[in-house]
Structure formats: structure tokens, C-alpha cells
Amino acid sequence: MVEQVTLYRAPTTNADADAIADWLGERTGVDVEVRDRFLSLRTDDDLATEIAQTRVLSPHERETGNTMTGVVRYEERALDRPDRAGGVVYDGLALQRGLRERVPDAERSLDHLHVALLDRVIGTWGDHDGRWHKRVNVVGQLTLVSVPGLYEAPAKPEAYYEAKGKHALLSGGAPPREVLESEIEGDFLVEDDPRTTEALKGYVLQAVHHVETGEGFCECEGCRLSNPHRQPGVVEAQLREPAFCDRHAEKYK
Template sequence: MVERVSVYRAPTAAADADRIARWLDERGEWAVDVRGRFLDDASDELARGFARARVRSPYDRETGSEMLGVVRYEERALENPERAGGVIYDGLRVQDALRERLPRGERSPEHAHVILLDRVLGTWGEHDGRWHKRVSVLGWPALVSVPGLYEAPAKPEAYYREQGRRALLSGDPPPREVLENEVEGEFLIEDDPRTTEALAGYVLGAVHYLETGEAFCDDERCRLSNPHRQEGVVRAQLREPEFCPRHAERYG
């Protein structure tokens, strides 16, 4: 059983760790505390860990590069999070690198560590031989990607049709911001004011996995589900009911 949950802040104001912790505190018997950004006080070895976790290509299973320029980029990204972007990281390798940084006295299954990250995480799909962006990587520590909330679940079909149409006309894909403002549909965008509320469900899902071993709920209306499309995220995380009947008994 999980007795304590530590939630680590992200550098973005869109993700309010204190609000998430208060919401989480109301849904279990565990004690919840909020801590500073996990990637503060970074070491050279952590920069190398991120460099080794970098996804090279959507269809290349091998990851990482320890070229000096790549490691220097990761050092700068750790010091200045706002400069990071455009890179996907192997979520499992990042998880391994961060696990080594957990306080030695807090390395037990009863203490859940949920780290809000400013990096885009992915996992390799054996079924189709490609990387897939993820909002969360379950386990210990659990990782929840703030940019993954906007990028991992697929947007409405109209978004991709308009993206292709504009690319044909101009020769280049249009800026994401243009499409987000012009395409109708339900989806979350960068710095969305609904970010904190949506992420709370993913944080609970990470703790639920450590408690029960259940990765995701099959009911797409439940906050413990794992929607693959943005419309599903909005429905599961931002609409009533919060939980399916089974999980409402536990967390409702």
C-alpha cells in the first residue's frame, strides 16, 4: 500500500503541483507533499543520462548520443528549461536515470514519487515498430510529461487535414499555433488553463498503478483511462462523471 506521495513541481506555471496535491489528498489515505523541481541541482551525469535517452528517429529503436554537442545541449536544458524542446526521450531510460537520484531513505514501494517533467517522453511500440509519445510513464518513479499532455494524444482529424492542406500550398507545415487557433474541436494546447485539472487524473493514475498494479481503466469516461485522442482526454479528465462506477467507489 502507498503511504506517502511526493509530487515534484514542473518549471511551467501551467502545471500547479500544489493544486494537484490537494486534489490527490482528498482521494486516498496517503500523506501528500509537494517538492521542488526534480531536475534542479543537475549533475553532468544526469545530462548524459538525458543524452543517452534521446530518440534518434521515430522508427529507430536505438536511442542516445554522447557527442559533446548533445551533452552540452542537455546541460543547458537542465539549467534553463524554457530552452528545451523538439526532442523526444525514451521514458524508460529517463525513469532509470531519475531513479538513481531518489533520496536513499525513500526508496520503498510505500513511497510514490510522481515527477512532473518538462520533457516529451515516448515508449517503443513493438506492435508497429515506432516510438509513441506518452503523457505518463508508470512505475517508480512515475513520470508525467506536461508537454506530453498536448502532444501525445492525437488531435481531431480536421487538424491534420488542415495541416496537410497548408503544407501543400506553402511547401512547409504551418506553425502549430496557427492550427490550434483555427481548427475547431476539443483539444488541449500549450499552457492551456485546464492543464492542472487534466494532469491530476494522470498523477492519480500513477499512484493507482503502484497501489493495485492496474495500469489503466478500460472505461473511456474514467480519469484512470488512457485516451489516445485529445477528445478522449477532455471527456475523461474534464467532464462528469470523474470515475467509472468501480473506481468511484475507491476515489469518488
């Protein structure tokens, strides 16, 4: 059983780690501690190179990693100034394995779960279709929760892509994201969305639930433990009532 959770902040995002920690403690009865950014607390001379080794090079290429000097320098700058980073996808499982080794030895048991909110986009490889898929979280010890992944991983409403294609056809190029987001009806999360903290609560709870029960995502649409692949499903699961399916409502109050 999980007895303690350590949650790490992502200060360049609008995710409120303290609010998430309070909610998680109320739902699980677990002691939740909040620490500063994981990549800042656990950095050393090798971290930038290790992160560069997990870079996704192409959406349809399984091989990852680029440790050329310029790329490593970029990762060093991103560690120092994370607000200037972006536009890169990282292999979530490889990054998880590497960062897990940086958790203190005395805190690695499964009764002490570590969850890092990240300002990076993470993905996993799909053997079924031969391409990378962006993810909101990669659960386990340590769990990674991507704040930008909340906006980018789940697909937006069909109308969004239809409008994007229409703009491209008429003007020869895609319009700015902000223009599309303002034009499309429907509920979906956007960068710096004020609902970010509330939506992330369920993804952090998924980490605790997985370690405690060994279960994967809930198959019931609308439950905070489900894993919707489209933005309207995320809004329904994480921001609408009821918060849980009947089975998980009993467990998480």
C-alpha cells in the same frame, strides 16, 4: 499500500503541483508533499550525459542515445535553463530507470511514491509497429508525468490533420501551430492550456492506483484512470463529468 507521495514541480510549465497535490490527497487520503523540480534537486556532473543517453534519435529506430560533446552541452544548458529546451523526445522507461537511482535510498519503498512532473517529452517504443510513441506518463517508482506530452502525445482531431495537409498543399509548407489551433473546431489541449492542471490530476492519480493495485489503465472511456490515445478522449476523461467509472468512483469518492 501507498502512504506518502512526493510530487515534484515543473516550474517552466503552467502545471500547478500544489493544486494537484491537494486534489490527490483528497481523493486517496495519502499524505502528499510537494518538492521543487526533480532534475534540479538531483542534478550532478553526470546527469546531462545520462539524459543524453536516453534521447530518441529517430521515430523508427529503437536505438537511443547521443553523447557527443555538443549534445551533452545542450543537456547541461537545458538543466540550467529548462525554458530554452524543447524539440527532443526521450526514452521514458530508460529515463525513469536512471532517475529512479537518484531517489534517496530511504525513500525508495513502494509505500513512498515519487512522481515527477517533467518539462520534457517522453516516449515508449512500440514493438507492434516499430516506432516511438509519445506518452503523457510512465508509471511506477518513480513515475514521470510529461507536461508537454499532455499536448503532444494524444492525437488531435482528424480535422486538425486535414487542415494541416490542406495548408501544405496550397502553400507548400505547414502553417504555424497557433494558426491551425485557432481554425479547428473541437476540444483539445494546447500548449500552456489553462486546463493543464486539471487534466494532469488524473495522470498523477494513475501512478498511485497502479502501484497500489497493480492494475493498468482503466478500459472504461471517460474514467480519469483511462489512457485515451486521442485528444477528444483526454478532454472527455479528464475534464468532463462523471470523473470516474462506477468501479473507480467508489474507490476515489
